[in-house]
Amino acid sequence: MAKQKITPRIVLLIAKKEYREVLHERTFILAILIQLFIASFSTFLVIGLTSFYDPTALKNMDNEGTRIAIVGNNESELYQMIQDSEITPFWYANFANAYTAFYDRKVDAILLIPDAPPEGTDLLNIDIYLPKSDLKATLVSLQLKEPLEKFEQSVRDIRTKRLSDYTPLDLTFRETLSRASSTYFEFVYVALLPLLVFTPAFISGGLVVDFITEEFERKTIDLLLVSPISMLDVVSGKVLLAATIAPVQAFAWMLLLMLNRIPINNVASILLLVLIISFILVLASSIISVMFRERGLAQLFYSLVLIFLFMVSYLFTNSPLNLVTRLSIQSIGTVESVLWIGIYSFIALLLYWLLVRVVGSRYNNI
């Protein structure tokens, strides 16, 4: 029986049926809700991260600046440097007074400045007292880092002259108007954007497990197979629907980001990549489902494969996540991107071939 021929009309029919069911059960709305929730979670993280890693952003909110107590020489270079920074230092004659102020929340940190001169040979030890388990500790440390590093540099300028043949690498940065922290920029483009555009693809992979195992568990597959529909038609229809709804959602995410004034380049290429990757995931999970036929087991294997792929994508440049980043900020040449999209398409084709083999070996000889 030539049952493994694929009939495009039937594949589309199956895809349409699944589409109607997904809409009918309002599951799709739930899926969108989930993603919205994740998005609100990420915006929360973005806000958190900007304020944590970019104290300059905080400066606008908090005009007073952070207040810290300083005990020790108030004419030292370090005191000057702290005064010039975003921090407002208050000098205290002894530690106990400083601690009282700290305890009463008048200041958020205490600094003990050493008396030893920078020209000496001893190590200079600065004691920092921070509030334990408090967000303020993070904030103060971030703001203190800059003046402290400046101080370290100035001491080093004196002391490194004593080293033999040490020449510091000196580069002058031409300052322009825009100043941006790389942490925020990289968070948005390296973590947020790739995760958002691929989440629909992850969900689609799980969806297809349900599509397929449900037919097995409800035994409806037997009914389908006695009709002139082949197993491959059924599976392909489900794959087609699950894979194509991912880029639609990804596009919605990118629109949302762009509305939030996060510019994204190469939108079309990114969508193409999302489509291909969602085909890869959906094909992998349908191979798993056809092999194991049991929902719990198939979902478990799919999650393991997903985490595995995630780990693997850390290993090389131009992994799907990295490729989305590079495309979105235009850091990749046309030739390179076409090459890699080609590689992923080839993997998708390979998986499709594997699916045909797996389905064929199971359903050809009934």
Next chain:
Amino acid sequence: MSGWLTIAKWEFFRSKLKFDLRSLFFLSLFIVLLIAASYAAAQTGMNMNNDIYRVSVTDPNLKPILEIDQRFDVIIVDVYTASNLFKEDTDVVIISPNVYFANTRKSASASDAIKSTLKDYRELVLTSYNDINNTHPVWLTVHYLERPESFQVLSGERSARPGAEGRLPSSDLSPEDIEAAAKGGISGATTVQPVQTPPKTIEEFSQLNRRTLFEIQKIATPSHFSPPIPFTAILYSFLFIFPIYFVSQFYSSSIMDERTNKKCELVLVAPLRSVDIVIGKTLPYLITTMAILAVVTINIKGLPTNLDILKSILLILATMFPIVFLFFALSFFSAILSRSFKELTFAMVFLSVVVSGYLFFPAMFANVHAISTISPMTLIVQLIEGNSIKTAEYIFSTLPFYFVGLSVYGFGTYIFREEDLFTQKPIIEKMLDSIELYLLGPFGSIFLLSIIFIPFVYMAQLMLIVMLFNLPLPYSLLAMMLSSALVEELVKSIGIFTLFKRKMIPLTLKNAVKLAVISGAGFFVGEKLLFIITLAPIATSVFGSVMSMGALLFIPLVIHITGVMIVSLGMYARSVRWYLLLVVFASILHALYNLYILRGVMFG
């Protein structure tokens, strides 16, 4: 006799059989692959940011220096090309010794990245000199001091700070004394930390920089000084939550399995109570999850070599249990309600996301705001960090989980019968079924139903606080008031709606009034009970007072009854079909009343 035991054994061995030789082979194969990949990924430093910036340099010596950092894609050009390259898509051009970058966000952040890479390179070079006095002359010793938290920030009153008076140290104390006093006096911890001093040699120095993510830095040079990481709570929580996700997948699958093709029919006709079946089906999964969590905990805390560690391991598990319980209750209920696997997956994902949100959002404020104690995760973070937790805190954050979990299981067990398991009834009808069966049962009463719903309302409202936390203050309060009134009016009237809709009781004027009074009174009693048990810790915050409305007694009772009365009389006057509209109307009135009470906070 112990029917549940039989079912549990049966469930356990059957689910083990699902893992036949082939699936076990693939499972171990995937796990080995996963471990290999994770190991390889860990070696690379877990970066996804390869080659995101393009840099052109004229000095060929700079290329290897910059390429230490995988973020840069460096090309070497001559000076003439470099000066023309500016227009091209290079982000930074370095014509030694000048660094040029364009006026774009990407370019600016590329230059920021270069600065930090050059700093790393400088440290690398200096470290190679093995002359610590001259290369790393400045050292920071970081100490952490306890001080009272400012939890009153939201309530606007800053005066009441407990313990601030009378315990200020006298002026002749040394820093060490105060540090010791602060440690012993406030936290009660008596751990003596080894005194850290700057290292003598470069070897010691490189030892210092090799610390794990969660280790708190005690001593560093300014360049290596990294601020304490916020949000560690989230990372921990994921370790604990993941096993629950997985096992509850299997659990809900197994319940769903009983429903498809009416597999459960044989068990249902057996002389077993449905409670036994539910317990029997749940227990194996519950035990498995707790066992996995025990392994995770021991991994984090180390083997229980002494009593303290054993105690904190047991406390962590005791805190995890209600979370697992609630997860399972929700998966059980959604497995009974959903009509297909897809629906189940989405319902599960949706509920997991919401519950995780409830766990994670407040935990982010761990040590920052009292709100964070809502989440049991905060307690787990405390326990992992080696602190102790109070019984009141445990009750405050876990009691809602126990209550909601229990009642969800209760309602689910009511509809664990043929009519609901094997039919494609709409979800709402099934929910009404469970309420109807409860009301017909031995303890069924509208009064108790209102009390049972209190923990749901409580959790829903806390979730709302967390969700609306991001909005600016007056709006978040408005949204909070409307939505919490909606939740309250809904649960107060759902029982009455069921009675009238299912014609369990004639729809007369007398009944409508009587039921409204009973339901409103029940809700009032439940609310006050809850307030006594748990709400004290956050009652000082504005958000807390929206929920509890202070200690006023008579007026809230009237308001609660009035709300239900509107719905119940409305149904009498019109028909039960007006139910939802009536609930919305009653909620608006309720919210307006809340607004009136809180006018002081809202408008200064």
